[in-house]
Each structure stands twice: as structure tokens, then as C-alpha cells.
Amino acid sequence: MVVLASLGASPGFMPELPEVEVTRRQIERVLVGRTVADVRTTAPSYFFLTPPRELRARLLGRRVTRLERHGKYLIGHLDDGSRLLLHLGMTGQLVAAPAEPTRPAPARRAGPRSERRAVAFVGDQHTHLVLSFREPGPRLCFRDVRKFGKVAWIPKGAVSERLDKLGPDALRVTGKELFDATRSRSVPIKTVLLDQSVLAGVGNIYADEALFVAKIRSTRPANALSQRESDALVAALRKVLRRSIATGGSTISDFVRPDGSDGGYQDHHLVYGRAGEPCPRCGTPIRRVVLGGRSTHYCPHCQK
DNA sequence: ACCGCACCCTGAGCGC
């Protein structure tokens, strides 16, 4: 069986909008139209906003009708009107795995015995959710090394506080919306880009990249941006995100090798992770500062 | 509104 979708789990992998969209497109084929026959999880944890026990009861027998994305969230629509919410966090990955159980993971040396026993299904210790289906085909595995990901079940007609808080998707937000949202904000413009309630889907990497493309200094007070600059920034975001989705696809198909992080998306980064390297536009060394606890990269010459 | 900080978790990288 072929692994249909997988993304590198290296420390450098951080699912933002493009990675989540690429995942959605791949996983959609595995998920939509199929009926949940079994739900395996690890023990209750921060990861499960809906406790594993309840999650299992809610999902069994449900058919997935649609897989939607908003910002960094994946939303599986179920045939009874309820929804399954998935967030990949920092290291989450959705993988289509062979339907036949693979051989058990080798016993780990570390970790108390009780912890090991909590892993109630076959697979490595970082796979926290496995969905099997009635119809033939692969299972869906949610693997997350850091466990910053989230799984939640939302009843039919219920309002999800998490989804409700999100601003427009970063691919759809308009320059005017960004401009309006920044009027009362004196924080750095990058902070606003990372604010999921203003626009959804941008993380640390693409914030830096878009600001570079738009030639706007990350630390500029948000309310100092003009309408024109807001338009430019939104256009830059769209360009960077779309391009990353396109190359993300190639990352996926490259991932026959275990080393998924070498797929190439990071080759497209213009400033992120390139502190000290010459700016691709003017050659000035890229500067790195910490902004709101996040590493921030910019060209001190190009970005005003 | 906004800032600083703790929390979630593991692996990498460090010093000894």
C-alpha cells in the first residue's frame, strides 16, 4: 500500500496554511465517502479536546461527507451533521496507512510500563488516532510527536468556539479587512499576521516571508501601515501561500524516502531560517530578532 | 488593547 500523504516530522516542519491544505487534498481522497468502522486512540490527554472514549462513540458508523479547511484547521463533515475538527499543531501529520495492521513497534527502552500500556493500538507511540473504515482502503493515522495537535468532535448545529474565533482564511482575506483590523493595533504588524482572529492560517514562517516580499519591516506598528501597504501585504501573502501549496505537493510526492523534510519547501524560504545569509534581493545579511517570543527574520535594507 | 509568561511535549544538543 502506498503512503498517500505524509509530511516530514523534522523540527523544521511546521504546518501552516499551505501544509494543511496539501494534507487536506491528499487526505480528502482517503476520507470522503467512507464509513468509520473503528477508532483507536492513545490515552486521554491535552491532545483530545473530546475525550477518546466519547470520540470513539461519536465517530463509529459515521460517514465522512466532506473535508474542509479553514486556516490551519481541518474540518471533517459527518453524515449526521456533526463535525470532526483536526489541528496539526507543530508536528502533526495525517497519514494514510495500509489497511492491514503492520507489525508492532519495537518495545521502547524508555518510559514507565504504564505509559506504554496506554498505547492501545499497533503503531508507533506518536500515533494518537487511527480511523479504520468499512470500505476497503487505507486507514487514517494522526501522528504527532510533540502532541501540540488537537482533535475535537462538534455536535450537529453546535458552535465551535475555536472555529468561531477565526478570522477569514488567509487566502481570502482582503487588503481592506487587514487595513481595518490594524487601525487600533500598535503592535508589530507581524503580531497581527499571526493573530488567527484577524486572519487564519499564517504562522511564523509565512509571516516572515510575506513581509519580506511586501518589503515591510516586521516590527512596524500595525496601525502605521497604509491602505496601499495592506493591499501589498495581502497580495504577498497570497503569492507566498499559493506557491508553497504548489511546492508542498512536490514535497509530498518526494516523500518516498524517510527524510521528508528534504522535500524542498524550505529551499523556497527567502528569509526564514536564513539569519546572516545575504538577502536574495540586495545582499544585505538577513537579521534575526525575537518578536513576541518568536524568531523573526528580515532584511534591514529592503524592509522599511 | 497589549504584554509577558506558562503550558503542552519531545528530541536535540549540551556539559560533565
Next chain:
DNA sequence: TGCGCTCAGGGTGCGG
């Protein structure tokens, strides 16, 4: 060589 320690990293929510 190996142990044990610290901390990065994104998103979120808290208190001030």
C-alpha cells in the same frame, strides 16, 4: 560512552 540537564518551537490562554 552515556547520563542528565536545558531549551526550542507554535498556538493558546492566563494574569497583570
